[in-house]
Amino acid sequence: MAFTLNVNGTDMEVDAAPETPLLWALRDHLRLTGTKFGCGIAQCGACTVDIDGVATRSCQFPVEAAEGVKITTIEGLGAEGEHVLQKVWTEMNVPQCGYCQSGMVMAAAALLKDIPEPSDADIDLYVDNICRCGTYPRVRQAIHRAAELLKA
């Protein structure tokens, strides 16, 4: 079945079964591979995208429900790395293997939009993605740093 998805501001056609997870429509049909597959069961957050302003785990979001909404992926957040989180992540050496990090950044971006000066508890709540490399301390510091920069 054909679906029209609005991804990063552009309408794109996907021909897939309706229950196909948005994750695979993005990665495989649209070749937007910045959104990662980690678990497929909404546990890890590697597949996090922004759907109408809400951080969403795309591996449990069927493509048929993705019509008529605005989807932003890591590629649309700042294609050249201009988003404050991308800059801070780079400066502060946050990623290790990096595989979880597009999901981390997307979750953090949604957090800062909702709560520009998040507390540690806010970060715990919004960014509960899995990082096997253990980058949590740096992710936390980097979010606080980004919030400071945004305030300035």
Next chain:
Amino acid sequence: MTEHMKLSRRGFISTMLGTGGALVMGLSRPVVAATLGAKPWDSFGEGAAFTPWLQIDPTGKVTVYVTHPDIGNGVVTQACSYIREELACRWEDIRAEYAAPERDHALGGVYSEVGGPLGYFSGRSTFEDRRTAYMTAAAGARERLKAAAAEAWGVDASEITAEEGVLSHASGQSAPYAEFVAAAAAVTLAEEPAPKPREEWTFLTKASPAKIQIPEIVTGRAVYGLDVRPPGMVYAALRQSPVMGGQLVSYDFEAIRDMPGVRAVVEVKPTEPGEPDRIKPAFPLGASVTGSAIAVIADHYWQARTALDALPVVWDDGPGAKWLNIEMMEEAAMAAVRAPGETVELSVGDVAAEFEAGGTVVEAEYLTPYCDHVQLEPLNCTALITENSAEVWAPAQHTQQAFFVTVQETGLAPEQVKLHQTYVGGGFGRRVFGDDTRMAVAVAKGYPGVPVQVIWSREESVRQGRYRPLMGAHMKARLDDDGLPSALQMRVSGGPGFFSNGLANTAFPLVVPNAQIESTVVRDFHIKAGPLRGPGYNSFVFFHESFIDELAEAAGADPLDYRIRIYEKWEDEGWVKILNVLKEKSGWGTPLPTGQARGVAIGNWGMGGRPQHGTTLGAVVHAEVSTEGRVKVHRIDVAFDSGRVMNRDAVQVQLEGGAIFGLNLAMNEKLNVQNGRIVEGNYDEYPLIRMADTPEIHIHFEGLTDHDRYDEIGEPPVGPVGPALASAIAQITGKRPRSQPYREHDLSWGGGEA
């Protein structure tokens, strides 16, 4: 006589996995990486290739060729740092590319000769031979640039300075490197310059550059194994015999033939036993053999996966099915340590006589379970196989081993194989042997002429691991009148492939006057073991250090002071230094509220029985246990001695990540078995620490002894954090967890109920 020889005389079997085992410190760099679109190895463009390690293009951009895949530890950046030190170019002009194993093969081992047979992997990024190779190459390029400029300017080369990519002379002449690249490449030096001595370094050990590939990662451009998209690629969903060693009996393709996108089913037969090696491998090819498997190939992954789930398959489980549950396997491992071991690993003095002398004798048994790496990128690999060629895209932890297994599986000549190293979404040892690459090649062989991306689902990835092995230990010691052990007996067991080599990674048995260590392999364990972040070490430190804690308790001593008394007998002052740093910095001994305590532990990764080798690391864990038995870790203090450090920030983040890894291993991780099958499949059943559970972590550099080595960083924290937490739990609850993971224990206390 050297220490090493003394130890050999003592019978210590030091079968190290390369001096360093190097799991986490393998690395590499992928900015553009040898992924799609990258240049083939034999086209260096118009630049000057000064050596296989280094190329400078006519605009002055520098390409560094890196052998180690970067699995998150910054190895690529470290290689670039060596070049920056000697070439004195601008940091932003440096890029990196993976060194192709086919180039290595064609040029007679130009890369792998550094580091021996494990050249693409062993010895970490700060391994001296590798550092020397890069620095010599860069110094040679710098001197050639100077010579070319001297010639053009009519001055003496020794009067020219090279800085930030610019050559200058007191006469006022100056030019960017780019101007002299072509001329420099033609210069023959009378003598190759030696790398700068450490005292003259201006960048190494001073600067702490962040990983150079981060801009690629945070924009989603980095191409991991699952992200390669060669033209015409199709997808395969994979299922292997659910019981390791089992066989496919039958399947019914007709049931799925008409499902959308389905193209084919490929059956993979187990590798023939005893196959001859077609190429000299880095790791034994036996570790990469394929088991019985089936794959559904479709246009899109979701189609392949859906069809695989619908495919009727019958398996013959084979002998492994006799293990009805994990308790049976645990009992077998423990039974093996209740009798004398089949191999004597270490024997000093007369342990039996000491035990007969009476006095305080302490005995305890410990166990660590099967654990999976659960690296965040599930196993995968993409391969295009034809009659006379193979092209493979692999998120390998050892690029060259992936190349070797491709040669082995296809039967092609090495010259017909091309291997692209991609970004790697976590390794921790899982992607070292090349069994993943080999399986993907085997599947793609069955669907030739088209690139096939073979994807393990998360569940498949977890259930078909090469695990931290199940291991049992029985420990017994006799205390002297001074409370210190006069005799130590240790018996350990595990299935085939368990890591008795890790026994050499502690000083404890080496400072007890009478010591005997024995091991036994439980041969009918069918579950495959592999290296997992500090293999062997991550169990042995738990055994040794938990036991020392029990000895301290029996001696009525403070656990930290007791360790100082034990380890001050060892000829490496790093151990005591670390313990003293922890004592001072962690708040050791200061009062805590009821229900909280601090525990300590220490170990060494890589010492192989020798002082001033490997990295010694100690941890203090400050934990709280509720009366219902819920554990919360508030803080971890880490002090370590790797000799020296190259990139302080890279070390800091590796130690933080390693401490979290060690904490999770001890607290949460265990695979169960049912009728020979691994039960857990995904993160809902195999919990990992998240942001909210992450304790405060303090890394202390004051334990460094400044000994002349830059030893490994990724593995060391994984050992001591677990036993330090066990100690804290024991102090609070009076219940000492003698098996991991601790979450399986009822830790309620003081009238609370679990």
